[in-house]
Amino acid sequence: MxxxxxxxxxxxxxxxxxxxxxxxxxxxxxxxxxxxxxxxxxxxxxxxxxxxxxxxxxxxxxxxxxxxxxxxxxxxxxxxxxxxxxxxxxxxxxxISMVFQEPLTSLDPVFTIGDQITEAITAHRKVSRQEARTLAAEILREVQIPSPEQRLKDYPHQLSGGMRQRVMIAMALVLDPxxxxxxxxxxxxxxxxxxxxxxxxxxxxxxxxxxxxxxxxxxxxxxxxxxxxxxxxxxxxxxxxxxxxxxxxxxxxxxxxxxxxxxxxxxxxxxxxxxxxxxxxxxxxxxxxxxxxxxxxxxxxxxxxxxxxxxxxxxxxxxxxxxxxxxxxxxxxxxxxxxxxxxx
Ligand SMILES: Nc1ncnc2c1ncn2[C@@H]1O[C@H](COP(=O)(O)OP(=O)(O)O)[C@@H](O)[C@H]1O
Ligand code: SF4
Ligand SMILES: [Mg+2]
Missing domain, CATH: 3.40.50.300 (P-loop containing nucleotide triphosphate hydrolases)
Incomplete structure (x- = not known):
């Protein structure tokens, strides 16, 4: 090897x-x-x-x-x-990224999904908020979340457990680890x-x-x-x-x-x-x-x-x-x- x-x-x-x-x-x-x-x-x-x-x-x-x-x-x-x-x-x-068992405890309840993904992007990349938002929608689409632009405006509790785990996977992968x-x-x-x-x-x-x-x-x-x-x-x-x-x-x-x-x-x-x-x-x-x-x-x-x-x-x-x-x-x-x- x-x-x-x-x-x-x-x-x-x-x-x-x-x-x-x-x-x-x-x-x-x-x-x-x-x-x-x-x-x-x-x-x-x-x-x-x-x-x-x-x-x-x-x-x-x-x-x-x-x-x-x-x-x-x-x-x-x-x-x-x-x-x-x-x-x-x-x-x-x-x-390197990590996805946890319970996505509700790793997502912040007071911020929208969009805010949390764009924050994850802008903390690491020199891109505008608008570009980060576009990237966020793209990654949500990649993990098969329907109507990603709409979902960006949702708060974590508005999503099902499976959708929340998809969001966590999206966040874990958005910077391409x-x-x-x-x-x-x-x-x-x-x-x-x-x-x-x-x-x-x-x-x-x-x-x-x-x-x-x-x-x-x-x-x-x-x-x-x-x-x-x-x-x-x-x-x-x-x-x-x-x-x-x-x-x-x-x-x-x-x-x-x-x-x-x-x-x-x-x-x-x-x-x-x-x-x-x-x-x-x-x-x-x-x-x-x-x-x-x-x-x-x-x-x-x-x-x-x-x-x-x-x-x-x-x-x-x-x-x-x-x-x-x-x-x-x-x-x-x-x-x-x-x-x-x-x-x-
Ligand atoms: N923060 C902590 N304080 C004290 N003990 C802990 C803590 N986290 C885990 N442990 C103990 O360490 C051992 C391993 O835990 P953990 O890694 O969570 O196991 P697993 O993920 O395989 O269920 C267990 O005995 C657990 O009780
Ligand atoms: S106790 Fe069982 S598992 Fe442990 S060494 Fe002996 S045979 Fe193997
Ligand atoms: Mg464990």
Whole structure:
């Protein structure tokens, strides 16, 4: 892989919460790469550190309590971890953008859609307000918002949830960044709208050769859009592989559990597997393998020695005792019904 193809690379990233009762690492040395025109999905249950990873990358962590304490974030090969904040502000939007789960919290309720998009443009480009307004209408048209000139005059609450998410995507893309981070972009939406928003992200990615980091707890979403998948558990990546490989041959017991807990479209919804227990509190982690208390295949070593992430034929795995995925039905990418897989 040539370096120029890698739009975003994260190396050994550690994010720590500095709390009154002690410091805890919530992102524990994770690394990944996203190429131009590629979607990497970061998957895991709620609380495993996905959002803090994204906010670490784009440098919007709530500080205090959260700070990046180790590692590098390379944007087109340049480490942005230590660039001054004013420079970072210009990179945000221009080079890397983020779309959040709930567009109502990221849009300002007292300004019109048009004001907010034109503000995003004029903060970065030397253009007149009228030119910015024209660009704003153009980008709304591109994300398939009907009557864009009219919608520019609307306030966020006047739009449906799906339309608001389209506006957020428009704002994220209007300055033509190379990297888009989408954090649970469809989780707050109902199922038909989810599929449309995923289609839109996919279409924009192809048109713009975007590198997309798609964060979701929902494997059905992953199966629709991801090229590669990184599975995150308790602040670590436990498995990473091309999407087709991961769905056909999941090796980590956690991934196998996640896959077994979603029904296929034609599948049997009554006999679904549930991973026992829950994601551990970062303050009280198991001593070695972080998944051991919930793992059906744990052996002594899993309680004594932390497993490293090991690559075999491009498939990364962190596990001492992987078992073939036979007991549970494998799911083919694109064959999962999002309507039944949206819950955690
Ligand atoms: N601002 C914060 N203050 C304290 N703890 C936080 C804060 N944000 C996240 N956490 C904790 O950090 C861990 C990871 O959170 P997060 O990255 O939001 O997970 P995910 O996005 O995977 O659901 C969780 O244990 C969460 O409770
Ligand atoms: S290392 Fe052991 S406990 Fe951890 S996932 Fe693998 S088999 Fe399970
Ligand atoms: Mg989150």
């Amino acid at each position: 040539s370096r120029s193809e890698i739009a975003l690379e994260v190396k050994d990233l550690r994010t720590t919460l500095f709390m009154r009762d002690g410091n805890v690492d919530v992102v524990r040395g994770i690394s990944f790469r996203v190429k131009e025109g590629e979607t990497l999905a970061l998957v895991g249950e709620s609380g495993c550190g996905k959002t803090l990873t994204a906010l670490s990358v784009i440098r919007l962590l709530p500080d205090p309590p959260a700070r990046v304490t180790q590692g590098q974030v390379l944007l087109a090969g340049e480490d942005i971890r230590h660039v001054p904040e004013h420079e970072m502000r210009s990179l945000r939007g221009d080079a 190379k990297v888009l981070i989408a954090d649970e972009p469809t989780t707050a939406l109902d199922v038909t709208i989810q599929a449309q928003i995923l289609d839109l992200i996919r279409a924009e990615q192809e048109r713009r050769r975007l590198a997309v980091l798609l964060i979701t707890h929902n494997l059905a979403v992953v199966s629709q859009v991801a090229d590669r998948v990184a599975v995150m558990y308790a602040g670590e990546i436990v498995e990473e592989a091309p999407a087709s490989e991961l769905f056909a041959n999941p090796r980590h017991p956690y991934t196998q559990g996640l896959l077994s807990s979603i029904p296929s479209a034609a599948g049997d919804r009554k006999h679904l597997y549930t991973i026992p227990g829950r994601v551990p509190d970062p303050r009280a982690l198991p001593p070695a393998c972080l998944f051991a208390p919930r793992c059906p295949y744990a052996i002594n070593r899993c309680w004594n020695e932390h497993p490293g992430l090991v690559a075999t034929d491009g498939h990364l795995l962190r596990c001492w005792n992987p078992q073939p995925f036979t007991a549970l039905q494998a799911v083919e990418p694109g064959r999962v019904d999002p309507s039944v897989a949206a819950s955690e």
